[in-house]
Amino acid sequence: MTSYAERRSQLTTYFDRTAVDAWARLTTDAPVSKIRATVRAGRDAMRANLLSWLPDDLTGTRILDAGCGTGALSVEAARRGAEVVAIDVSPTLVGLARERSAELLGGHRIDFRVGDMLDPWLGRFDHVVAMDSLIHYSAGDIVRALAELGLRTDGSVVFTVAPRTALLTVMHAAGRLFPRGDRAPAIVPITESGLRRRIGAEPALAGFAMKRTQRVNSGFYLSNAIELTRTTPRSQAGEKVRAP
Template sequence: MHTGTYAERRSQLTTYFDRTAVEAWARLTTDAPVSKIRATVRAGRDAMRANVFSWLPEDLTGRRILDAGCGTGALSVEAARRGAEVVAIDVSPTLVGLARERSAELLGGHHIDFRVGDMLDPWLGRFDHVVAMDSLIHYSASDIVRALAEFGLRTDGSLVFTVAPRTALLTLMHAAGRLFPRGDRAPAIVPITECGLRRRIGGEAALAGFAVGRTQRVNSGFYLSNAVELARKSPPRIAGEGGTVP
């Protein structure tokens, strides 16, 4: 699946979140004072995380969850508290280190398997649910659907992810970002349309076993994101000697 555009953007994200923005990101994901603009982003992310969790079973005991793009680990901690076996992965070693440090005080007797690397790594294994909150928003629609296809091959339940909806404001901000010197730019958020995304998902053979379920937009000042649920239509087919075929 690793297209040139996916690999290039992943490299940009690694540099940005591991070096340029790590201090700001660390403050954003705590109760520390932040600017009014970042406060709206914090509130939006909190609302989106609550929405994402409302789509997962209340009791996650025995369920294996992938937090794809775990950042500082807030979503992983909540899933582990619900009883899930959580694998949390991010491209930024610094953010993963921060997530480990923070979770140690919050988990009690629970455990999270934190890893640094590519969220699409097949060696991560199979999962009941995959959550990719705000970790696909920097990719093109085609790369998003290819990523979902990779997740789908290893997911028995649902895929829950967020995208940046194409609105006039986001399109303008995306264009304006190109005016800044390259060294000062954050990796651009790529706005996409929901109808276009649905069309691409419908045309992806590896996602034939999934159907688009609930969607929910969160708009909080400078935070604008759209959650989408892909639910498996039926359990994976059982092959011969007990193996599963997606």
């Protein structure tokens, strides 16, 4: 099974080289195919859903956009007053995000970075948002990532996974038939019940509760949003405080 580090490396290559032009087009209003139009609509709906789970007024809060892509979610959070750290493994996508956000932020700013969303030196956050950045990982790696993020989060972690459906399972299998150089990193379908069990068994997430879920189904875009909300202070949950 592909490790977290190996999959992260694949994602860097894919989004920074193979798919950067297609991704840049998908995240604008430029004409796209009917299939990609459904993906665009689905992503827009999911982004709006995740943002609706955050407070309307984010003044004084620190937000991590974990896997920021071209920065649309980061811009909206910054407009609400948040101090946003936006990180992605792709230098090219982060460059696009910086370029696009410059005209949209007004007096706000975003701290864009290239790197690993699990880097402990990013510091502490009130909320973490990971939209479609964990969908390429196994359930075990997802929970380990959530545990690392949870150690540095005082409010909520909202994220998406690919729900295990018959269609996604077939698409996942069919993707392996493409030549290796043409493959996108596989999306790993996850069952919500299995993920709940794993989260419940992870000591570092003992201070969190799964508050709500929401599925978005738009043609070729299918994703399941989940909100983990801190219910117990870190000291009572027995979590270790990590740097910084």
